[in-house]
Amino acid sequence: MSKHDFRGGVLIENPYPLNQLSVVEVPPPKKAIYLLKQREGASAKPKVKVGQKVKVGQVIAVSNNDYCVPMHSSISGVVSAIDDQPIAHSSGLKVPSISIESDGKDDWISLKGCGEEVDKCTPDEIIEKIRNAGIVGMGGAGFPAHVKIKGAQGAKTIIINATECDPATLCDDALMRKYPEEIIKGIEVLMYACQSQKAIIAVEEDKVDAIIKLNQTIKNKNICVEAVPIKYSTGAEKLLIKLLLDKVIPTGSFASSSGVLCQNIATVKAIYDAVVIGKPLVSRIVTVNGSALKNPSNYEVRIGSSFSDIVKKSKPSANPHEIRVGGMMMGVDVPDKNYSICKITSSIIVDEIKIKQKESACIRCSKCNEVCPINLLPQQLFWFCKSDNTKKASSYDLQDCIECGCCSYVCPSHIPLVEYFQYGKALVKKELREQELAAKSRERYEFKEFRLDRIKQERDKMMAEKKAALKAKMAKEKDNKAKIAEALKRVNDKKK
Amino acid sequence: MIEAIIVFSIFALLLGLVLGFSAKKFKVKGNPLVEQINSILPQTQCGQCTYAGCKPYAEAIAKGEAKINQCPPGGQEGVDALAELLNVDTLPLNEEHGETKPKHVVEIDEELCIGCTLCIQACPVDAILGASKVMTTVIASECTGCDLCIPVCPVDCIYLIDLKPSMDEYVPNMEKVTNV
Amino acid sequence: MITGKPILNTSNLMLQVIYGLILGVALQFYFFGWGVIYQITLALITGIAAEIIFLKIRKKSIDVIKDNSAALTAILLAISIPSIAPWWIVVLGTSFAIIFGKQLYGGLGSNPLNPAMLGYAFLLISFPLEMTRWTSSFLSFGEGLNVIFSSINIDALSSATRLEEAKFALMEGEVFNPIQIDQTVWINLGFLFGGVYLFYKKVITWQIPLSFLAGIIVMSALLMLVDSDHAMGPVFHLFHGATMLGAFFILTDPVSSSTTPRGRLIFGFLIGILVIIIRTYGSYPDGVAFAVLLLNIAVPLIDYYSKPKVFGR
Structure with a gap:
């Protein structure tokens, strides 16, 4: 049990009755849709054409951008469409996607990994393998794993985040119980790739089975399991580091610069698959939970499967539902089940429709500040964001908000504070973008003025030079004429 | 009577010195006005304000030749920001110059x-x-x-x-x- | 760290504060009789009516009345007013508190000043005579009605408060025993108990009440040392006047008090100091209302300079 702590946080019980869910393996779906943009930033470009046959594990989209990993097909079949499909994001927008219809064979590409003896590969080769396997942070942020590992070369400590981070999500627990060997081996790969000395697996203290299983599996004395309190927002990377190592990672810098690498436990399992077996990231465990389900469960599903197929397996009620993706605290509400599983989809919550609490006036009770793990003043930020006062909001460190939702959870006035902060942050971003654009066009405008001016000056100068040359020439000619005239005169005078 | 006059004169002198000193010492070295105005304008360079570009318009505002409500791309928000900078009452956007279009x-x-x-x-x-x-x-x-x-x-x-x-x-x- | 699904909602929060007042009010009733109940009833009717009328004028949903904040303001004002004050005092004061103290600023959450204290200060300045006549005897059902609704001479009933007595005694150089358990002490203890209840229920935080009481103790002890002719000492101040009511129910109004943890310490402490200064040297007997209003004005400044240190900065 860790001696340290971070401020704030909320103890939230899982609102749904089950605290442990088994893992159900779902056979490959008939059709899969791969979203080529899974987080903010660049999106991968399709490498296949409609009608092309693909195998499981085949690369279907790539990008030159190092922050964008390749996408692999998770089923074998034929590419049926390359179009825009909705993404589970608050914007409700569509992003480029590839659809593949299954041929029912589940035909894999040939896999070639490093095998159990990873030290046959160099750390660089391992990192390249991780990149090529399309691995991103599977806890929800989706940050490319290889970028993080590359930045954490020589990190003293590796923290494996198995804290779920969400009261209603139980997929990490299931993973630990099902794949303890793979996880430990994955950690060893990671330690080798970063040349680290120590790894800590952070598990919530109520996940007793998982802790026992892991402890039985660990043979390496440099790896240890640490039970952490079941306090919500412990799963946030910087807070977990504070809790385990009592280190504060300064705003704007990465954990790696303090010699720490933090990876989600599902990511570690994916790293094992990629490095040891050579298998790309084509499946993950998703928690399907909620009050509208008869049979909530964890499902090991292929990436790209549709939400509705998986939810159906949990026997939802016939009523209309409220659907939330990515956890009850930090997830997003989506209008229906017409989405497909991404690499970052950790949970789908299907609830009966609840009456939304009415938002009332903020009474500045400061409960939000009490629970804020970052020690912000949400009650003040709320006013600034509400009135679009981005300057003021920034001076109260709006950018440091991790959007964990503790403040919204405790607010007695039911104000959706996090939504306001997301709005404020988007406004700040928009303003920055506009300023950048304005600065660029101003520069270009001024350059054009300068260019036109220069051309004019050059032309003037050239004209002036030409004129001068002409004048000189004319003067010379005049001179010559005068000389000729003089000579003629002399001749004439002589003649006389 | 004389005493009072002397005391107050000295007092006034001292205060004057303090004021003069602080005016020099704490002088605000801001951008010239034209730059400040120009930084609020959207830099679309569309010329709808009847000037050749954003900078000429900024210069005209600084000289007091142009009104602050002639920039459709900047929208009402832009006009308000200019009014705040120049410490004048804001005006509704002049529709003669066009209307604000989406980006x-x-x-x-x-x-x-x-x-x-x-x-x-x-x-x-x-x-x-x-x-x-x-x-x-x-x-x-x-x-x-x-x-x-x-x-x-x-x-x-x-x-x-x-x-x-x-x-x-x-x-x-x-x-x-x-x-x- | 907060455990489980915490509080409730805003209207429940206000209701908890009202529950916290019950013991103190019961003691007031025990000592002063039915006048207390009449004042509270009048204030509630006026407060809620004023709130509804102004919500209508502002074209807001009158559902807002359910947040119980108008009721709380009305009760706080009613129990600060002498129980034998004529009916129009409380009606005027409550409407002033609701209209000028709250609704004109934009309703709950937007008022910079504590509405109940604004109403109280308004009454105290406008009607000093009516506002400083307290009773020391129990008024029966009928007596209470008589006193409040008809303009009978109430001189026979009224007496000075202990705070005033003490002040006069010290001025005249008479012997004054600061440690004497009387009605006010009991009432203060009642509110202290209610305050502990609120703290237990996590409705209020410890910063404001404790720093306020600390301010009172520090300042009154200091005055004991430097100006013992006027000073009454910390023990007296803690259990007389509106000390406990102020500490747990008035200063802790979240809307108008400081909102940062350090700011709350400063806010409470400064009010404590001001209260003692006003009580000792001011011309009004108690100073809680004025001190609270003065510090309410300073809240934006306090909040600005007491921003907590953000994680990672």
């Missing part, structure tokens, strides 16, 4: 373009690339949406394109979120 860029239909280069000369920010009698194109990331190239095109091959909303630039609609 957009232009695109040249390359099939129709005859390579006359008129648009290149019209573009205030050099965002159009091309040369005489060859295909001409717009660099979308540099285009400010000033639309100055549209009227000069002899074959009407320049179109407006609305910017596609993207996930990265998404700003939530708070009216949908709040439940008051």
